[in-house]
Amino acid sequence: MNSRFDGIAEFVAVVRLGSFTAVAAEMGMAKSAIGRAVSRLEARLGSKLLHRTTRRLTLTPAGEAWLEHCVAALDELERGESALALARDTPGGEVRIDLPTAFGRLHVMPVLLGVAKRYPALNLNVSFTDRRVDLIGENIDLAVRIGNLEDSTDLVARQIGVQQTVIVGAPGYLARRGVPRSWSDLAGHDCIVGRRQGNRIAWLMKQPDGSTARQAVPVKHELQDFETVLMAAKAGHGLTQLPSWMVEGDLQDGALQIVLEGLSGGELPISVLWPQTKALPAKIRVTIDGLVQWSLVSTSVAA
Structure with missing residues (x-):
């Protein structure tokens, strides 16, 4: 099934490079495949975008108008990818954390404030409850819990104390x-x-x-x-x-x-939990690392 985005990248590349052959070499595709992609795009739009001759390619008026929107859309997608990469690699933004009431205030908050001091772009959003929370349903990034945990394929747990x-x-x-x-x-x-x-x-x-x-x-x-x-x-x-x-x-x-x-x-084990994901954003990773590092040196938890 064709997507409404099919052919856009090929069309913009053809205009930029001036030939189907050059685009095929850049994208590692056959020249005929590039031509078919642009033709399918024209058919879907119901408008001819390019005048093709043996010597040159030129934009039609419809092609000029469509190119402006395509370039803007691709630029926005690139900015979105850059933002995601930045969130993945640079600790920053809001981290939603749920902590046990007394233990969280006495022992975990000082650790989190230390992490926030090391990474000023982090914004902590911390709640304190002793109930069982639904991390995914309540949009919580991570939680600290005391006690034996139920098995879950949706969550990852790491013990940080006893x-x-x-x-x-x-x-x-x-x-x-x-x-x-x-x-x-x-x-x-x-x-x-x-x-x-x-x-x-x-x-x-x-x-x-x-x-x-x-x-x-x-x-x-x-x-x-x-x-x-x-x-x-x-x-x-x-x-x-x-x-x-x-x-x-x-x-x-x-x-x-x-x-x-x-x-x-x-x-009873003390654990930090977070939703299962293929790649942890940097803001979550450094927060977990801070809690794990604290657990390695702290003696007050297991006293």
Whole structure:
């Protein structure tokens, strides 16, 4: 099936070079093929574009008018190709990124701001959610997620860290209620839990065989926001299980203490995801590279 663009490049080249023979040599095609391409274009337009004689080729009035539009269209296409090549090779433009709320603010945003400083033409568009996002449907360039990922042929994932969890309580709470020594001791304690994607978070506990399983705990307070969970634990309202990166400062200054060490556990991968594509634009590539490089040198994620 002929395209409405068939023959345009050949027609413009014939006018530029002045002969079918020269165009055939430049394009690596047979002279007859060039002639047929221009003839099909004239037939589709219903207008003769070239006067052909044995000595020379000249434009008809229709050919002169059509040539102006063809040259403008080819120039625009060339500018479009150059823009695509620039986007592929030069980091610049908007990058839409979705991050986990607390982890994204504390650990990923400083990395992204560092990338943006190295590449001033980048424009960051960052959202913070803990829900599962549809990268393709929501037009998101890349996302950072914590947890095991479902298999997908549409997405590429690269692990950039590991999240470990600990059970903690404030010293005042532990002085009042005692320090739990076993999993069964939690029955006599107030536990603070959070929610993710509408589901109550069970705690990750190590099993006798060394595996890790999610187990429900007696709930005193259920809070949607994990930074609020941390606030409640520090205020002495109960025990909670949180990522080690979230509580490391409070453990160091004594605001919280770890309990059930050796029983609490579990590791979850931290990954960066992006839609599958044959060639990554430079703006996406340098952003991913920045996150990967950070993961290689950072100790706070896996602490």
